[in-house]
Amino acid sequence: MSENCNNVKLPSGDELILSSSPHIHDNQSVRKIMLKVIVALLPAAAAGVFFFGLPAAGVILLTLASCVAAEAIWFFLAKRPLSPLGDCSAALTGLILALNLPPATPWWVCVLGGFLAIWVGKQVFGGLGHNPFNPALVARVALLIALPAALTTWTPTGIEAADSEFELSTYATPLGKAAMLKTTATPHGSAHGDIYAELATDDAYWNYFIGNRGGSLGETSCLALLIGGIALMLMKLIKWQIPLVFIATVGVFSGAVHFFAPAMTPPALFHLMTGGLLLGAFFMATDMVTSPMTTWGCVIFAFGCGVITCVIRIWGSYPEGVSFSILFMNALVPLIDRMCQLRPFGYVRKKA
Amino acid sequence: MAANKPIPPKPLSFPGGIHPAKDGKSLTEKKAVVAAPLFDRYVVQISQNVGAPPKLVVKVGDAVKKGDLLAEASGFVSVPLHAPTSGVISAVGDAPGPMGTLVPAVYLDADGRDEWTANRMAPLDWRTAEPAELKNRVRDAGIVGMGGAAFPTHVKLSPPPDKKIDTVILNGAECEPYLTADHRLMLEQPEKVLVGAAVMARALGVENIFIGVEKNKPDAIDKLNELAGKYGVKVVGLKVQYPQGSEKQLIYALTGRCVPEGGLPMDAGCVVQNVATAAAVCDAVESGVPLIERITTVTGTPLAAPGNFLVRIGTPVIRLVELAGGVTEEPRKLILGGPMMGFAQRSFEVPVAKNSSGVLLLAASEIVQYDSAGCMRCGMCLRGCPMHLSPGPLSMLIENEKFDLAAQNHVMDCLECGACAYACPAHRPLVQHMRRAKAEIRKRAKK
Numbered sequence: 032m033s034e035n036c037n038n039v040k041l042p043s044g045d046e047l048i049l050s051s052s053p054h055i056h057d058n059q060s061v062r063k064i065m066l067k068v069i070v071a072l073l074p075a076a077a078a079g080v081f082f083f084g085l086p087a088a089g090v091i092l093l094t095l096a097s098c099v100a101a102e103a104i105w106f107f108l109a110k111r112p113l114s115p116l117g118d119c120s121a122a123l124t125g126l127i128l129a130l131n132l133p134p135a136t137p138w139w140v141c142v143l144g145g146f147l148a149i150w151v152g153k154q155v156f157g158g159l160g161h162n163p164f165n166p167a168l169v170a171r172v173a174l175l176i177a178l179p180a181a182l183t184t185w186t187p188t189g190i191e192a193a194d195s196e197f198e199l200s201t202y203a204t205p206l207g208k209a210a211m212l213k214t215t216a217t218p219h220g221s222a223h224g225d226i227y228a229e230l231a232t233d234d235a236y237w238n239y240f241i242g243n244r245g246g247s248l249g250e251t252s253c254l255a256l257l258i259g260g261i262a263l264m265l266m267k268l269i270k271w272q273i274p275l276v277f278i279a280t281v282g283v284f285s286g287a288v289h290f291f292a293p294a295m296t297p298p299a300l301f302h303l304m305t306g307g308l309l310l311g312a313f314f315m316a317t318d319m320v321t322s323p324m325t326t327w328g329c330v331i332f333a334f335g336c337g338v339i340t341c342v343i344r345i346w347g348s349y350p351e352g353v354s355f356s357i358l359f360m361n362a363l364v365p366l367i368d369r370m371c372q373l374r375p376f377g378y379v380r381k382k383a
Numbered sequence: 384m385a386a387n388k389p390i391p392p393k394p395l396s397f398p399g400g401i402h403p404a405k406d407g408k409s410l411t412e413k414k415a416v417v418a419a420p421l422f423d424r425y426v427v428q429i430s431q432n433v434g435a436p437p438k439l440v441v442k443v444g445d446a447v448k449k450g451d452l453l454a455e456a457s458g459f460v461s462v463p464l465h466a467p468t469s470g471v472i473s474a475v476g477d478a479p480g481p482m483g484t485l486v487p488a489v490y491l492d493a494d495g496r497d498e499w500t501a502n503r504m505a506p507l508d509w510r511t512a513e514p515a516e517l518k519n520r521v522r523d524a525g526i527v528g529m530g531g532a533a534f535p536t537h538v539k540l541s542p543p544p545d546k547k548i549d550t551v552i553l554n555g556a557e558c559e560p561y562l563t564a565d566h567r568l569m570l571e572q573p574e575k576v577l578v579g580a581a582v583m584a585r586a587l588g589v590e591n592i593f594i595g596v597e598k599n600k601p602d603a604i605d606k607l608n609e610l611a612g613k614y615g616v617k618v619v620g621l622k623v624q625y626p627q628g629s630e631k632q633l634i635y636a637l638t639g640r641c642v643p644e645g646g647l648p649m650d651a652g653c654v655v656q657n658v659a660t661a662a663a664v665c666d667a668v669e670s671g672v673p674l675i676e677r678i679t680t681v682t683g684t685p686l687a688a689p690g691n692f693l694v695r696i697g698t699p700v701i702r703l704v705e706l707a708g709g710v711t712e713e714p715r716k717l718i719l720g721g722p723m724m725g726f727a728q729r730s731f732e733v734p735v736a737k738n739s740s741g742v743l744l745l746a747a748s749e750i751v752q753y754d755s756a757g758c759m760r761c762g763m764c765l766r767g768c769p770m771h772l773s774p775g776p777l778s779m780l781i782e783n784e785k786f787d788l789a790a791q792n793h794v795m796d797c798l799e800c801g802a803c804a805y806a807c808p809a810h811r812p813l814v815q816h817m818r819r820a821k822a823e824i825r826k827r828a829k830k
């Protein structure tokens with residue numbers, strides 16, 4: 032037999048690729064991961080559009096587009112190639128930011144948010160992998176502080192508007208209602224804690240579960256968020272410790288407070304199903320770049336997120352604390368990772 | 384010694400590691416070993432062992448018989464080299480080596496008669512032979528670690544007196560994707576493997592013998608188990624997880640002991656040998672056959688008929704490619720060894736060495752390009768690392784040439800197993816970084 036086996040030429044020396052081991056790869060890539068997370072968020076986005084109508088779709092598209100545009104403009108101004116756009120991380124940031132905005136956010140707020148997220152939240156630090164804070168949350172919190180009115184104008188869901196049981200002054204979020212009830216109820220008149228009863232009926236819980244309640248565009252439907260979140264956990268694209276510990280901490284903490292002081296706060300289940308907890312726990316606290324790399328680090332990080340969320344919700348001046356808690360814990364990630372770094376396999380302490 | 388206490392129950396696995404989804408074993412795991420025909424010419428590299436290269440004892444024009452000495456051991460950490468067949472030494476000179484450089488080699492033109500030497504070693508009865516006799520036989524047969532390390536086996540069988548060895552471990556994990564040579568060996572010649580294990584245990588004076596086999600080879604486990612009792616060997620099925628076959632991880636999986644950082648298996652009271660090495664030991668002792676052939680997996684999707692072949696040491700890889708039916712698609716990468724730790728070759732003329740467990744061809748579509756895109760701190764590499772290092776952060780230190788910090792963060796413990804780079808979604812060349820840091824740190828330590 033010659034060099035020509037089956038008429039296919041064997042490459043000569045120079046044509047053989049020489050590179051270091053390993054020679055095979057998992058076939059995962061940053062782009063694939065980002066796209067999968069985007070797909071996992073689609074149920075939540077769809078639920079938002081279903082309950083809040085077409086304007087919500089506008090908010091999503093606009094925010095997403097402005098994030099991608101912001102990244103492209105940054106690269107252009109920095110005279111860098113546009114290729115990193117292909118990793119889809121800007122699009123994911125845009126989607127997450129949109130899901131955190133009220134359903135009827137004005138267009139210019141969406142655009143501003145997109146630029147804040149990408150420029151201030153990500154690129155000033157050096158781009159993907161270098162940003163200490165979740166870019167979408169940076170934008171969300173910056174907007175909340177700068178434009179509180181635009182960020183707290185909630186829309187009723189299409190269904191809620193027709194047969195709402197709540198006739199409070201605005202179509203606030205359940206957490207907002209709870210906070211309002213707490214301040215308006217006379218402390219002595221409701222010692223039994225049933226001041227929250229109307230928020231914690233079976234009907235109300237059903238609505239929270241499917242997403243028929245006021246709130247940010249993508250945070251309302253527990254069902255949709257669980258579908259996407261559990262899918263990501265099963266695909267091992269997020270570290271399962273983070274959502275589980277985050278949610279469990281909020282449940283136990285708020286449950287304990289409610290048990291001992293029913294008037295302080297609604298029951299645990301209410302805390303778990305309202306606000307941005309599921310969106311935050313599954314999709315924002317788990318952001319690869321800004322969460323710990325070590326396994327125990329993830330547990331500590333998520334526990335911290337849970338505690339801070341509850342403290343803000345129960346004693347803070349904002350009804351919701353998920354975003355703040357994640358941002359705060361983001362800042363601690365390098366420290367947590369250092370603390371939790373494993374010893375090498377077989378490590379022995381050097382004898383002095 | 385506290386380290387020597389086994390911690391029951393056995394972990395049967397180790398923390399960290401990866402599970403390659405496409406392990407490529409199905410290409411060859413059902414292919415029985417076929418003896419390669421005699422070829423015209425063999426190219427025997429002179430240095431095939433870790434340590435001192437053996438000293439050449441033949442010259443151009445010499446006629447040799449199969450099993451004749453080509454080179455003799457030149458120190459304690461060195462083994463002799465034997466002629467793979469009978470013929471004439473046609474040249475002594477440079478040949479393509481496994482690391483891409485030219486290495487000295489003996490060119491042996493076969494005479495086609497394949498005649499054994501008259502000086503063949505006599506069979507030994509290992510049950511009565513003295514341990515020293517067995518160790519000498521292992522050295523004289525030129526046996527080295529055939530799983531890839533190529534470390535002289537007799538050295539491992541002669542631990543310093545202050546190290547108490549109580550366990551012999553045979554590595555039948557074969558955790559490298561694509562390779563099935565050890566699998567076929569255990570399935571087709573279980574007795575040889577077991578005898579080899581018993582011989583080594585006798586040489587070391589220990590009675591505790593384990594064979595660790597990944598559970599994806601149930602047929603091999605069954606076959607070994609049928610005979611294991613006779614030789615006092617315990618066959619243990621291990622979790623399928625890369626790198627299960629790495630010495631430190633294997634020792635932990637089988638005994639629960641950790642090899643201390645920077646230490647050797649003997650610091651955990653163990654000696655680890657590959658199953659192919661054990662079979663070679665059996666041949667050397669029972670039949671007086673030196674290490675002149677081995678089972679090698681010749682595989683990869685470009686090949687028409689991948690398989691396992693019994694090949695003489697010194698067979699040029701091109702002959703094996705032909706033996707495996709030639710290629711049906713143009714290969715773009717040639718690897719000696721497995722896909723995780725093997726070495727890419729620049730020539731099909733590179734010969735099979737004592738430690739060549741596999742010849743792997745990859746097509747263009749299967750080749751991974753690593754580039755230095757930014758680390759996105761996902762932590763996948765951390766979870767994959769069997770040594771509990773932080774490859775991502777380490778690689779960034781190394782990129783910035785902070786070798787001292789890298790050393791403080793235990794880069795020297797890296798096995799270069801490639802689990803981290805395999806898992807990295809940013810395709811960072813993590814193993815290259817580790818290698819570079821290790822080389823740099825060693826260089827500085829020497830100064």
Ligand code: SF4
Pocket residue numbers: 767768769770771772774796797798799800801802803804813814817
């Ligand atoms: S190559 Fe080194 S750093 Fe990477 S996983 Fe293996 S031991 Fe860990």
Ligand code: SF4
Pocket residue numbers: 324757758759760761762763764765774775776778803806807808809810811813
């Ligand atoms: S796997 Fe790659 S991207 Fe992820 S932390 Fe490790 S080096 Fe960074």
